Amino acid sequence: MSLSEGALYACYRRMEKPLYNVLYRWLWQAQDCQDTVHDAFMRIWEKRASVDETKLDNLVWMTALNLARNRLRWRALWRFAEPVGDATATAEDDLLEAASRRQQDASLRAALVTLPSAMRQVLLLSEFGGLGIAEIAQVLGIPPGTVGSRKHQALARLRAQLKEEIP
């Protein structure tokens, strides 16, 4: 039971985008998200001798979510919890797109902040991580029924917050 470099890189290619999208809706900073994804894979690489490749995806999710939680705690500790904007996006996109992105981010962030943490995690993993109910249940260590009900409640609350029809 050991993780090969090839499997690690293949997993990175497969999971980078969903991971990034989940983390972005949690940390709201592109650089922090990229660092968290990177750190999660490096943590796993350091423990490669005991990593089961068949459970690699779950391990990546769990590690990344734990690291994101730690980052949020760290920010709260240093009072950096307020949004600081996203320099990467601003540099890359033109000004109108960046302004539009910030507005969307602000709306979604405001809505997500009102959700309890447990519901928010389920919603992000489901909507941005592309995980099914059974996979989320494994990653979070909760029963599939709980995942379903949390997702349903989270979507209902988000719908009310955004006052918009969400499919």
Place this chain on the structure above:
Amino acid sequence: MNKIHSADWHEMLDPPVGGLARLIDAVEIAHASRSRWRPAVALVGASAAIVFCAVFGFAWQVHHNSPEYRFRHALEAALRPAAPAQGIQVENGAALEISSTDPNVRIYWIAQLPGAASKPREY
């Protein structure tokens, strides 16, 4: 609060480029740093083992050359049941012959267990 469209809500963002290259570099650096430190760690370990052996050996030698140890060792040998005849036997104790310059004089160091009363018996 600003309204956002459902399509925007579900929009999947592209991560910043270079993430995989960064990971590959970090893994290679981790490999390189491990192989760079391995000889140094081995050298330190070997040095520590040599120092430990030297210190332990010296302490062992000092201990075994101490008068207390030698006397205790001789006493234990004298107390062994199958000890060869020494010319004197002490009940509930032991007699240790001490070298004498006069061949006609024999000197013994006699030790007895507490409370034991016996006389030296000569053969």
